[in-house]
Amino acid sequence: MFQQLAAIVLVVTALVAHAQPPTPAPAAPGTLPPTLSEVANDVRFAIVKTSQLQTRERMLFSGGRFSEKVDIVFSAVLVQHGQTSLLFDTGLGSQVAEQYAADMPWWNRPFFRYDNPVTPVRRQLEQAGIPPVQRIVVSHAHWDHLSGLADFPEAEVWLSSEEHHFLGEAGSSAGSPWPSQVAHGVRWKDIEFQHGPHEGFERSQDLFGDGRVVLVPLYGHTPGSVGLFVTVTSGTRYFFVGDVVWNVRALQEGRPKNWAARRIVDHDVALTQAAIEKIRAVMQRDPKLVVVPAHDGPVQSGLGYFPHWVR
Numbered sequence: 001m002f003q004q005l006a007a008i009v010l011v012v013t014a015l016v017a018h019a020q021p022p023t024p025a026p027a028a029p030g031t032l033p034p035t036l037s038e039v040a041n042d043v044r045f046a047i048v049k050t051s052q053l054q055t056r057e058r059m060l061f062s063g064g065r066f067s068e069k070v071d072i073v074f075s076a077v078l079v080q081h082g083q084t085s086l087l088f089d090t091g092l093g094s095q096v097a098e099q100y101a102a103d104m105p106w107w108n109r110p111f112f113r114y115d116n117p118v119t120p121v122r123r124q125l126e127q128a129g130i131p132p133v134q135r136i137v138v139s140h141a142h143w144d145h146l147s148g149l150a151d152f153p154e155a156e157v158w159l160s161s162e163e164h165h166f167l168g169e170a171g172s173s174a175g176s177p178w179p180s181q182v183a184h185g186v187r188w189k190d191i192e193f194q195h196g197p198h199e200g201f202e203r204s205q206d207l208f209g210d211g212r213v214v215l216v217p218l219y220g221h222t223p224g225s226v227g228l229f230v231t232v233t234s235g236t237r238y239f240f241v242g243d244v245v246w247n248v249r250a251l252q253e254g255r256p257k258n259w260a261a262r263r264i265v266d267h268d269v270a271l272t273q274a275a276i277e278k279i280r281a282v283m284q285r286d287p288k289l290v291v292v293p294a295h296d297g298p299v300q301s302g303l304g305y306f307p308h309w310v311r
């Protein structure tokens with residue numbers, strides 16, 4: 001039954017995914033502003049959970065156990081480098097119900113959903129007395145990562161130039177950027193990966209020039225997906241890998257997403273697998289590295305959620 005349904009999902013998605021390609025908004029020229037050059041002793045982050053869902057491990061990766069229930073979370077990561085804060089992804093925002101109604105096709109809904117209540121990042125930060133963030137970096141342009149953008153209309157939003165181009169493929173599908181999420185006029189800014197090799201990745205973008213907060217390309221899941229290394233005050237290093245995998249067990253075993261999911265949401269299956277292998281190589285070189293997939297509930301709850309800080 002699941003396979004029949006998944007096949008229908010696959011066919012219909014393929015038919016409609018690229019039906020309405022609007023033109024992406026123009027990016028500001030250049031890359032990151034020099035104002036981020038900052039010396040900081042204290043670097044920390046907090047995972048801001050906006051929603052969650054329970055599913056079967058089998059739905060997350062090939063070979064996962066059908067009997068095993070796993071928590072999926074929809075989170076943003078608030079990174080604080082000295083006096084400067086930035087958000088990595090935005091989780092589900094205050095308008096997610098309207099966005100979902102507008103752009104998630106019914107045949108994708110059995111597989112791509114979320115549970116209420118949704119607690120948007122902006123609301124959580126306001127309740128904690130934290131001023132609105134001015135800078136957002138997005139791991140990639142899928143609906144569950146951009147939903148909260150509309151809650152931060154004043155922010156600059158950084159993404160790789162490849163992902164910026166991908167916005168031109170916006171459409172109503174689980175695997176496409178959603179028009180409803182970027183219609184408010186986002187202040188996009190492109191990341192060009194100007195800096196040298198980092199952790200086995202050929203290029204990088206060292207956001208503060210001190211090696212503490214570094215972006216690397218993780219292309220495949222989408223054309224311009226990026227990962228984020230953060231070295232916190234204690235010296236522990238974290239690697240936020242977006243949706244290359246949905247679960248760290250998939251990474252440990254080198255397994256792709258389940259076959260239906262990867263056909264719907266992995267833009268380039270072979271490149272996604274190459275990204276998995278790159279991450280595995282980093283893990284082998286540094287067994288203390290903590291890898292954090294964007295939706296891995298067990299890993300993220302182990303680190304603790306905002307207002308808890310990891311430092």
Ligand SMILES: [Zn+2]
Nearest residue numbers: 142144243294
């Ligand atoms: Zn996602």
Ligand SMILES: [Zn+2]
Nearest residue numbers: 140142243265
């Ligand atoms: Zn994704």
